[in-house]
Amino acid sequence: HAGINLVVDGKKIDIAQFKSSYIYPRYQPIRVDVDNPLPASEAHKFMQICERLLWERPIYATLLAGWCVIAPMSGALGWRPHIWITSKAGSGKSWVMDNIIRPMMRDFGLFVQGRTTEAGIRQQLKSDALPVLFDEAESENQKAASSIESILALMRQASSETGGKIIKGTAGGKAQGFSVRSCFALSSIAVRLEHNSDISRTSVLSLLQDNSDAAQVLFTKLKDDVHETLTPEYCQNLQARTIKYLHIVKRNAATFSEAASKQLGSTRLGDQVGILIAGAYLLYSSKIIS
Numbered sequence: 675h676a677g678i679n680l681v682v683d684g685k686k687i688d689i690a691q692f693k694s695s696y697i698y699p700r701y702q703p704i705r706v707d708v709d710n711p712l713p714a715s716e717a718h719k720f721m722q723i724c725e726r727l728l729w730e731r732p733i734y735a736t737l738l739a740g741w742c743v744i745a746p747m748s749g750a751l752g753w754r755p756h757i758w759i760t761s762k763a764g765s766g767k768s769w770v771m772d773n774i775i776r777p778m779m780r781d782f783g784l785f786v787q788g789r790t791t792e793a794g795i796r797q798q799l800k801s802d803a804l805p806v807l808f809d810e811a812e813s814e815n816q817k818a819a820s821s822i823e824s825i826l827a828l829m830r831q832a833s834s835e836t837g838g839k840i841i842k843g844t845a846g847g848k849a850q851g852f853s854v855r856s857c858f859a860l861s862s863i864a865v866r867l868e869h870n871s872d873i874s875r876t877s878v879l880s881l882l883q884d885n886s887d888a889a890q891v892l893f894t895k896l897k898d899d900v901h902e903t904l905t906p907e908y909c910q911n912l913q914a915r916t917i918k919y920l921h922i923v924k925r926n927a928a929t930f931s932e933a934a935s936k937q938l939g940s941t942r943l944g945d946q947v948g949i950l951i952a953g954a955y956l957l958y959s960s961k962i963i964s
Contacts, residue, residue, distance in 0.1 A: 675698055675701075676703060676704040676705075676706045677700065677701045677702050677703035677704050678700055678701075678703045679703070679706070680692050680698060681706060681708055681917060684708055684917070684918055685708065686706065686708060701802075704781040704782060705780065705781055705910060706910075706913070706914070706917070707910050707911065707914050708914050708917055708918065709914070710910075710911050710914055711911060711914040711915040711917075711918045711919075712908070712911040712912045712914065712915045714957070714958055714959060714960065716908070716911075717912055717915055717956070717957045717958070718957045718958050719903055720739055720742070720743075720778075720903070720904075720912065720957055721735070721736070721739045721954065721957045721958075723774065723896075723899065723900060723903060723904070724736075724738050724739040724774070726892075726896055726899075727766070727770065727881060727896075728765075728766075728881060728882045728883075728884050729879065729880065729881060729882065730880035730881070730882055731880070734877075734879040734880065736950070736951065736954045737757065737877050737879060737947075737950045737951075737954070738757065738759075738770075738774075738775075738879055739953070739954045739957060740949070740950035740951055740952065740953030740954035740955075741755060741757050741775075741857065741859065741877075741950055741953065742774070742775060742778040742779075742953075743912070743916055743923075743953035743954065743956055743957065744857070744916065744923060744949060744950070744952070744953035745778075745779065745782075745783075745805035745857040745859070746778075746779060746780075746782035746783070746805060746913055746916065747916055747917070747920055748803045748804065748805055748855055748856050748857045749803025749855045750803075750920055750924075751835075751857075751924070751927075751949060752834070752835055752924065752927075753833065753834055753835075753927070753931075753945040753946070753948075753949050754832055754833050754834070754855065754856065754857045755833075755857060755875070755876075755877065755945075755946050755949050755950050756829050756832075756833070756857060756858040756859070756860070756875055756876040756877070757858075757859050757860070757876065757877045757878075757879055758811075758859075758860045758861070758862070758865055758867070758876050758877070758878045758879070759771065759859070759860070759861040759879050759881065760861070760862060760863065760864070760865050760878060760879070760880050760881070761863070761880060761881035761882070761883065762863065762883055763863060764883065765881050765882065765883040766881055766893075767861040767862075767863075767881055768809055768810070768861060770861070770881070771807060771809045771859070771861050772809075773897070773900055773904075774900065774904070775807060775859055776807060777904045777906075777909050778904070778909050778912070778913075779805055779807065780906070780909055780910060780913065782804055782805060782913070783804055783805050783806070783807055784798060784799060784802075784804050784805070784806045784807070784856075785807045785809075786806065786807070786808050786809075787808070787809050787810050788809070788810035788811065788812055788818075789818075789821070790808065790821075790825075791821055791824070791825075792821070792824035792825045792827070792828050793824075795825065795828060796828060796840065796842075796852050796854065799852075799854060799856060800852070801852070801853055803855040803856060804856055805856055805857045805858070805859065806856045806857070806858045806859070807858075807859050808825070808858065808859070808860045808861070809860075809861050810861070810862060811825070811860040811861065811862040812862045812863065812864065813862075813864060813866045814864075819866060822866050823866070825858075826866075826867070826869075826872050828840075828854060829858050829872070829875065829876070830871055830872065830875060831854055832854040832855060832856050832857075832858070833875045834945075835855075839851040839852060839853050840852040840853075840854065858876075860876075865878055874940060874942040874943050874946060875942070875946060876946075877946060877947070877950065915956065915960075916953075916956065918960075919956055919960045922956070922960055922961070922962055923949075923952050923953060923956055924952075925962055926952040926955055926956075926962060926963050927948050927949040927951075927952035928948070929948075929952075929963055929964075930947070930948035930949075930951045930952050930955075930963070931944040931945050931947070931948025931949065932944065932948070933948075934947040934948050934951070935948075
C-alpha cells in the first residue's frame with residue numbers, strides 16, 4: 675500500500691482500480707519504483723558497508739543488513755524481527771541509525787527518539803505496517819524504564835501474525851483496537867531485555883569503540899562511501915528489489931529458519947534469525963536456496 679497506489683504482483687495500480695473485499699484508504703503517497711530493482715552486483719555493496727562497522731561479532735553486519743532489506747515490508751512478513759543496536763557513548767550507534775538505517779527506510783518508517791511512549795507509537799501507526807526506528811531508547815530512571823517496558827510489550831505483539839489486536843479502553847467508554855505489524859530498530863547505551871520472550875524476538879547488535887590510530891581516517895572514508903553509495907535512488911531501487919523478490923525472501927526465510935532452529939535449539943530464535951539472513955541473502959542472490 676503506497677498511499678495512492680497499490681503494488682499488486684509487482685505492478686502499481688490505482689487504489690480505485692483494485693477490486694477487493696478489503697478497504698484501502700488513501701493516504702500520503704510513498705515513493706515506490708518497482709521498475710528498477712537493484713541488481714545483485716549493486717545490492718551487495720550495502721552489505722560491504724555494514725561489514726565495515728566495528729562489530730563485536732561479524733554476524734551482526736549480516737543481521738543489520740538483513741533487517742534493513744526486509745523491514746520496509748513489515749506487513750507482508752510472517753515473522754517481524756527486531757534489532758537493538760548498543761555501544762558505549764561516542765561509538766557510533768546514533769550515526770548508524772541516522773546514516774545507514776534511516777536512509778534505507780526512506781518513506782517507509784516512523785522515526786522517534788527518547789521519551790517517546792508506547793501509546794504515542796501505537797496511535798501514530800494506527801493500522802500502518804511501517805518499521806519503527808527508536809534512537810536513544812535509554813532507561814536511565816524508573817519512569818523511562820517503565821516506558822521502555824511498555825514499548826517492548828508492543829514489540830512482542832508486533833512480532834508474529836496471530837490475528838489478535840491490542841484493545842484499549844477510552845474515557846468515552848468506546849474501545850479502540852490496534853493491529854501493530856512493525857519491525858523495530860532501537861539504539862541505546864544500555865539494553866533492557868529481561869524476559870526470554872523479548873530476548874528471543876530482539877537481536878542485540880553491539881558496536882565496539884575504535885581506539886586505533888587509523889580510526890578517524892577509516893571513519894572519514896566510511897562516511898564518504900556511505901554518502902556516495904546510499905543515495906535516494908540506490909535505496910529506492912533496493913526496496914524495489916525487495917518488493918520484486920519478496921516471495922523468494924519468504925520461502926528462503928522458512929529454509930533458513932529451519933536450519934537456525936536446529937542449530938540454536940529454539941523455533942522462535944530460528945524464526946528471528948532466519949528472516950534476517952534471508953534478507954541479507956537477497957543482497958547476493960534472488961534464487962531459492964536449497
